[in-house]
Amino acid sequence: MQAEQTSHAAAWLSPELAGDKSWIYSLDVGASIDMAAAVRSAAQSGKQLLDYRKEDFNFASAAPVIEQAFQQAKHGRGLAILRNLPRGSLSEREFELMTWGIGLHQGVARPQGKASQYISPVRDVGVDYRSAKGRGYSSNAELDYHTDRADVIVLSCYNKAESGGKSMVVSTAAAFKRFAERHPGLLEYMYRPIHFSRQGEMRSGEGPTFVHPVVTEVEGQRFVRWNRNRVMTAQEIPGVPRIEADFWHALDTFDAILHEPDIEFSMYLQPGDMQILNGNATLHARTNYMDGDDPLQKRLMFRLWLSTPDSGPVPESWAGVYGAVEAGAVRGGILGDHYDGNCRAFDQRQAQLFGMTYDAKLYG
Numbered sequence: 491m492q493a494e495q496t497s498h499a500a501a502w503l504s505p506e507l508a509g510d511k512s513w514i515y516s517l518d519v520g521a522s523i524d525m526a527a528a529v530r531s532a533a534q535s536g537k538q539l540l541d542y543r544k545e546d547f548n549f550a551s552a553a554p555v556i557e558q559a560f561q562q563a564k565h566g567r568g569l570a571i572l573r574n575l576p577r578g579s580l581s582e583r584e585f586e587l588m589t590w591g592i593g594l595h596q597g598v599a600r601p602q603g604k605a606s607q608y609i610s611p612v613r614d615v616g617v618d619y620r621s622a623k624g625r626g627y628s629s630n631a632e633l634d635y636h637t638d639r640a641d642v643i644v645l646s647c648y649n650k651a652e653s654g655g656k657s658m659v660v661s662t663a664a665a666f667k668r669f670a671e672r673h674p675g676l677l678e679y680m681y682r683p684i685h686f687s688r689q690g691e692m693r694s695g696e697g698p699t700f701v702h703p704v705v706t707e708v709e710g711q712r713f714v715r716w717n718r719n720r721v722m723t724a725q726e727i728p729g730v731p732r733i734e735a736d737f738w739h740a741l742d743t744f745d746a747i748l749h750e751p752d753i754e755f756s757m758y759l760q761p762g763d764m765q766i767l768n769g770n771a772t773l774h775a776r777t778n779y780m781d782g783d784d785p786l787q788k789r790l791m792f793r794l795w796l797s798t799p800d801s802g803p804v805p806e807s808w809a810g811v812y813g814a815v816e817a818g819a820v821r822g823g824i825l826g827d828h829y830d831g832n833c834r835a836f837d838q839r840q841a842q843l844f845g846m847t848y849d850a851k852l853y854g
């Protein structure tokens with residue numbers, strides 16, 4: 491299936507989404523118990539993350555519900571919530587492993603940063619999001635609307651914050667449609683290439699930025715990627731062309747639309763919820779949050795980035811972000827400094843399992 495990001499179902503306004511529960515999936519008690527048993531059994535083997543196979547996680551009666559939720563996120567609304575994961579009966583480590591196991595059934599997980607980690611704990615460790623090397627997932631800051639570097643973004647909630655940490659999602663198709671209707675005079679700016687900072691996470695041979703426009707159209711289909719913070723930090727890098735005031739005005743106008751009440755959909759993820767996003771159809775953001783004093787209660791999510799076998803092609807202009815751009819390719823992620831033979835073997839094995847293309851040239 492191609493270009494799910496422009497399908498009608500993914501072009502929602504937030505009241506429409508609020509009135510439709512078809513994208514919210516709940517495991518019943520039996521399915522939740524089946525999941526917990528599968529995860530505990532997998533945990534007993536004590537394997538390293540990359541050594542697990544999907545067969546190690548027999549989710550039994552939960553499997554069809556999980557599958558439906560992913561289909562909805564990829565080919566329907568662009569997002570899905572899966573509820574009643576067995577939060578209460580799993581340790582932090584087991585809950586992380588559960589998230590990993592779900593990913594093994596869906597595609598090829600991608601590394602996510604300098605440490606080449608394949609799953610990231612999303613928690614406040616005091617990082618400054620606005621700094622040159624800041625990453626939002628390690629801070630408690632309010633995050634600008636952005637797209638991660640993956641076709642599918644999975645976030646499972648172990649703890650919520652004491653206050654704040656609201657999760658926001660926007661349909662890029664709906665937001666850009668509004669922008670185009672209201673501001674035809676600003677449209678041209680959205681098609682101009684912009685530098686986005688890699689936040690210091692480049693590999694040898696890569697420059698400090700990648701460049702693409704906010705909007706790229708391919709054969710009449712519209713693709714949107716945006717990340718204000720990375721544009722701002724790129725502006726501090728020597729040699730990156732300055733963005734003039736009129737250009738910023740267009741970008742500010744787009745950002746303002748993302749926050750309009752009928753464009754922005756807000757939710758609080760609860761412990762035991764999993765949010766699944768189509769990274770090519772949505773933008774997401776988060777409000778700032780405050781943790782309480784108990785270290786065991788601090789806000790904690792586990793994030794997974796996935797390439798999936800049924801992905802559509804993305805524009806050539808995204809090659810700097812995704813590496814490969816063709817349908818069904820292993821792409822995206824941030825390879826980092828520790829992408830080694832184990833990582834390669836994992837990626838290739840998963841790619842083969844799902845009949846996906848793994849371009850070894852991109853992963854040397």
Ligand SMILES: [Fe+2]
Pocket residue numbers: 636637638774
């Ligand atoms: Fe994100």
